Amino acid sequence: MTRIVQIVPFVSPGTGAEGVAYHLEREFRRAGVQTERFTMTEARGDRLPQPGPGARGKVALALRVGWFSTVGTVLARRYLRRRPHAVAICHNDALAGHIYVNHGILRAAMKARGGYAWRMTRNPLHLFTALRDTIRYASRIHDVVVNLTEGERRLLLHTYRRVRPRAVVISNGVDTERFAPPTAVERAEARAALGLGKDQMVAVFVGHEFERKGLDVALAALPEVSLDVHLLVVGGTPPMVAEARRSAEALGVASHVRLVGTQADPRPFLHAADVLVLPSAYEANALVVLEALACGLPVLSTRVGYAPDLIRDGENGYLIERTAADLARRWRDVAAGDRVGWRERSRASAERHAWPRIAEQYLTLVDQVRAAREAM
Secondary structure, three states: OOOEEEEEEOOOOOOOHHHHHHHHHHHHHOOOOOOOOOEOOOOOOOOOOOOOOOHHHHHHHHHHHHHHHHHHHHHHHHHHOOOOEEEEOOOOOOOOOOEEEEEEOHHHHHHHOOOOOHHHOOOOHHHHHHHHHHHHHHHHOOOOOEEEOHHHHHHHHHHOOOOOEEEOOOOOOEEOOOOOOOOHHHHHHHHHHHHHOOOOOEEEEEEOOHHHHHHHHHHHHHHHHOOOOOEEEOOOHHHHHHHHHHHHHHOOOOOHHEEEEOOOOOHHHHHHHOOOEOOOOOOOOOHHHHHHHHHOOEEEOOOOOOHHHOOOEOOOOOOOOOHHHHHHHHHHHHHHHHHHHHHHHHHHHHHHHHHHHHHHHHHHHHHHHHHHHOOO
């Protein structure tokens, strides 16, 4: 009988590694697979301070990452030795597990943002993480590394010249029941709550790192679209939001920008929009692309994360260059198209990545790993 252990600091229905673990766990159990968790609780680190804003929050994050990477590694390996027939899927930090899911390459992210040496050396956690992952990929700790996109698989092999585990690609999934095109009433309510007109063309930008994700590009594109368009910005800390507001004012587009800050649930904002814009410099995956498509939104994205694997020009969005001119050009193309057609094609492309289908691919990989280990 198949038995799976997922190694991840937290499991929750949100985004990131903890969200992937949550959805896989749910689908594995629906399929009748015995599934267990090794989390921060099992690693005896749940009493560590919680991460948060400011210097104290960053120290708390570093403590947690360091703990799960070191103490968590030792205890996770001990946990697995007591379950010799289980196959372990590791999502974060710990150097343990038969399958490791690559949720992002720190070194690649820092290089994409510019000033690589400065960004790495100013943060001891970055240096620790880079060293830990160099050990991870150069060793036989894991049998397989799952990458969420083909681009990320190639980037992994380029960044770490000697990757010992086999590198494969399994896309992230999306909850197509939770993320779905809005009804007419839901769309009207979402727009009314934001003070948006029924027929205005609205683009949504979702992300917490405005610089890396290209909010400046999206703001600069607004005057070039030459339509009555609005940009809805979801995410960011209060200082980041304030800086973005000043940038919008300097460009003369403040009246066309809604900055709503960090939100627990992105769906009302996706429901209010007509298109997602993501002129990002780097994304390991960008789950919001899948969520937007599932809500029926075409996507305008640079060639990062899921976008090259998912976006087909003129079908469910466009792949763009990271310039205001190209973003504006494709924004106009979407605005000129049939909104019903965009919605139907975007939704159809997301349904191919529903979580039950993704879980099936993981279960096939688990069976392959188990068979290979039994044959040793």
